[in-house]
Amino acid sequence: MSVFRKAKRLPLHVVVIALALIWLAPSLGLLVSSFRPRQDLLSSGWWTAVITPSQWSRFTTANYRDVLTQQGMGRAFLNSFLITVPTTLITLTIAALAAYALAWMEFRGRQLLLMTVIGLIVIPLQMTLIPVLRMFNSLRLSGTFPGIWLAHAGYGLPLIIYLLRNFFGALPRELFESAFIDGATPFRAFVKLVLPLSVPVLASAAIFQFLWVWNDLLVALVYLGGFEEVAPLTLKLSLLVGSRGQDWHLLTAAAFVSMIVPMVVFFSLQRYFVRGILAGAIKG
């Protein structure tokens, strides 16, 4: 490329890089601030710590130690896993079984059932909160892990059944015919054929459900609110904002703790992640 053409493209590069920096700056501010001592954080902006090499030796992990041990974010981190992992496994197992029946079993009312499941995608969470909360209160499921596992599974099912059914339905028919000629039962065909062939869509659906639940605030707030010992990271962080709203050294570290797992998932599984997010956008 000639120098002239390069110069002509300069505004393009400037605009693109400026936009990227604008997008990055808020998160960068959070990350840098989470490593600064309280008094530094309150006496100068985080950008001064970046551009002043003499301040670099003052960076500390004390804020993280504090939020993880004193402020309960360590416990909340564990709770987030205890909520998210079982929920994802329960949702995917139940959805895969149902999607298999809806894709490959002949029975009356199958089409109607499928349309009903798809129709349920449009129901916003808000439509269900009050009756489910009342039910949970009378069954003593409020503030328990099994309660929130089942609630999240119920909310995630319509979309995930739909995604899996589309994929299962597109598998070639001959595959099943030859399996059944060899004497396989439907369940054996499901475990030995359908699941191994569906790893990509299962991965996307799992990542979608995992992140949805990990990042959820509303469901945790309603069904686990008031029970701090089972609060996940999002709920704990929102409580910290309420009680320690000006203690930025704690809030920045706590927020970053809540972001670590989603960011690891994002960078390591980007392809499935994007697919999962795109599919999830139609969830009500």
Next chain:
Amino acid sequence: MNKGRTHWFYLAPALLLLGVFLVYPSAETIRLSFYGPRSETFVGVQNYVRAFTSRPMLIAFRNNLLWLGVFTLFTVGMGLVLAVLLDRVRYEAVIKSVIFLPMAISYVAAGVIWRFVYAFRPAVAPQIGLLNAIVVGLGGQPVGWLIQRPWVNNIALIVVGVWVWTGFCMVIISAAYKGIPKEMQEAARIDGANEWQVFRHVTIPFLKSTLAVVTTTMIVFVLKVFDIVYMMTNGAYDTDVIANRMYNEMFQFNNYGMASAIAVILFLAIVPFLLINVRRFRAQEAVR
């Protein structure tokens, strides 16, 4: 391949959960919306009348409309601009990751990130919030971004939403943009069209259906927007939105009738847009 009733073995767990957590509660919420705060007395449409006339709800409706216009315009607009510009640089993937990253984190974390950006201190103290540091650096007075009503604080909240969702719009639009046959654009250029004309008369018509899908998705998000507002202002200083009103009627005022009516209104507002999206999604699946 299956005889008898074995299919129910596969379907039963899903149907049970769907019934318990979606079908029954939705029907019950519709019923409760016609009852009083404690669900004991039938009040007819009184909750709905109040929902459409009380000042806090009218402010919430106004704010959701503001979100609808500004948020949708900026997410879809920026997504389109980024998709077109990034196609022309070699480091496209890196920039895309940066813009898409906020989609991965929770709104609670995004709320903390932006509360820090908007941090406000009196003019005598050093500004630790990025935005006020810039304002003061340019010789201005620090601004209470989340306090100053009615436009500054609402726009400040919408900016957080735009920061999160632009990456989503960009990724979807970009995928469609790369599907446009390059010969089409080249042919237009050879015929003497400038870049703007190519964009306006070749690119946009090709992207129409994609832009429609993205726009309806943004509208559905806007109608349900909750976490950002709950985290940053909890509706104070006239920043409330419908979903946060519902939550507060439920937990702050224990008015289950009113909260249910708001939920039903939210549901009715969302349904048309989600139906459009689900239908488009099915059409796409059919093509594949």
